[in-house]
Amino acid sequence: xxxxxxxxxxxxxxxxxxxxxxxxxxxxxxxxxxxxxxxxxxxxxxxxxxxxxxxxxxxxxxxxxxxxxxxxxxxxxxxxxxxxxxxxxxxxxxxxxxxxxxxxxxxxxxxxxxxxxxxxxxxxxxxxxxxxxxxxxxxxxxxxxxxxxxxxxxxxxxxxxxxxxxxxxxxxxxxxxxxxxxxxxxxxxxxxxxxxxxxxxxxxxxxxxxxxxxxxxxxxxxxxxxxxxxxxxxxxxxxxxx
Numbered sequence: 001x002x003x004x005x006x007x008x009x010x011x012x013x014x015x016x017x018x019x020x021x022x023x024x025x026x027x028x029x030x031x032x033x034x035x036x037x038x039x040x041x042x043x044x045x046x047x048x049x050x051x052x053x054x055x056x057x058x059x060x061x062x063x064x065x066x067x068x069x070x071x072x073x074x075x076x077x078x079x080x081x082x083x084x085x086x087x088x089x090x091x092x093x094x095x096x097x098x099x100x101x102x103x104x105x106x107x108x109x110x111x112x113x114x115x116x117x118x119x120x121x122x123x124x125x126x127x128x129x130x131x132x133x134x135x136x137x138x139x140x141x142x143x144x145x146x147x148x149x150x151x152x153x154x155x156x157x158x159x160x161x162x163x164x165x166x167x168x169x170x171x172x173x174x175x176x177x178x179x180x181x182x183x184x185x186x187x188x189x190x191x192x193x194x195x196x197x198x199x200x201x202x203x204x205x206x207x208x209x210x211x212x213x214x215x216x217x218x219x220x221x222x223x224x225x226x227x228x229x230x231x232x233x234x235x236x237x238x239x240x241x242x
Contacts, residue, residue, distance in 0.1 A: 005037040005108060007229040009081065009117065009197025010221040014046035015058045023226040023241055028065045031228070031241070033072055041197050041219060042081020042102070042117035047160065049152035050145050051090035063095045070096030079104060081117040081198065085135060086145065105189050109233045112191040118198030118218070121177035121185065128175075176201065182216060183209045193236075195219070195229060202227060202238055 011024055032038045045062075053059055070076050076097035080087050092099050103116035119132060134140055144152065176199055186194060186209050194216045202220035206213065217236060220227035226241035 003109075003232060004035045005039065005231045006032055006035045007039045007041060007115075007195050007217075007219060007231070008222075008227075009041035009219045010043045010200060011040075011226075012043055012046045012083065012222060013058075013062055016046075017223075020222055020226075021058075021062075023222060024062070025065060027226065027228070027241060028069050032069055032074060035074055035230075037075040037077065038069065039077045039079070039100075039115060039195075040097075041079045041115060041195065042119075043083040043197065044078070044081070045084045047153075047156035048084035048086050048091075049149065049156050050086050051088045052145075053149060054090060054094055063091070066095040066097060079115055079117060082119045082132065082135075086141060103185065103189065105191060108193070108231055111193055112189075113193040113195060114185060114189045114191045116185070116194070116196045118177065118196030121181045121196065122175060122198070123178040123181045125175055175199070179207075183207070186214050186216075193217070195236075197221070204236075204238065 008027070011020065013020055013024055015021075045059075054063060066076055076095070077100050078087065078092065078095070078097050079100040079102050087099070089099075100115065102120065103114050106113050106115060119128070123129060135144075144155075147155070177196075182194065186192070192212060192214045194214070196216070197219040199218060200221035200223075201218050203218050205216040205218070207216065208214065217229055217238070219229055220238070220240075228239055228241075230237050230239050
């Protein structure tokens with residue numbers, strides 16, 4: 001096991017995409033097991049409707065794989081995204097991982113680094129930001145989790161369909177991060193590196209904030225392939241799955 005830290009997001013795992021599930025298992029068994037830490041930065045699931053759905057065969061299979069990785073000695077961290085913001089302590093215990101707040105500042109091989117899912121940076125999308133504030137409100141979440149499980153699944157399907165319609169009507173620029181929001185986050189958390197997902201536009205961006213060089217790594221989505229960020233003492237590199 002190495003000192004490498006791996007970062008992945010936007011796997012969007014669902015029974016409807018068995019190829020994505022196969023890539024996830026390959027990654028866990030052949031890649032992540034050799035790392036020291038794995039950070040999952042949201043939207044690991046296409047939808048997570050509550051920890052009382054842990055027993056479904058699909059969810060149980062994913063959770064068991066994460067548990068095996070954790071039992072192998074890899075430290076696993078999970079930062080919820082806009083599709084799996086209802087993950088809770090029962091999920092964390094079952095999967096053997098630790099939950100992170102969004103955003104979270106970590107020391108990554110001596111470099112202060114900000115981790116976030118990325119959707120909070122898309123401030124030009126005013127309608128989405130209003131929804132984000134609503135669904136992260138504890139009272140809203142308690143009310144949602146009080147609904148029957150079948151009703152929550154139906155609501156998740158409706159929300160995904162609505163999201164696809166909205167994306168079709170919006171320009172890509174509106175759904176991308178806002179430059180001022182990025183600079184503000186880097187400044188407020190006093191970091192020179194940011195790692196996030198959500199936008200599905202993998203890249204390394206360099207910028208200067210307050211006269212200091214900074215970098216922003218964007219993680220890839222796993223719809224058609226799969227990839228992750230690998231970091232060690234020498235720096236970071238975006239890699240794809242074979």
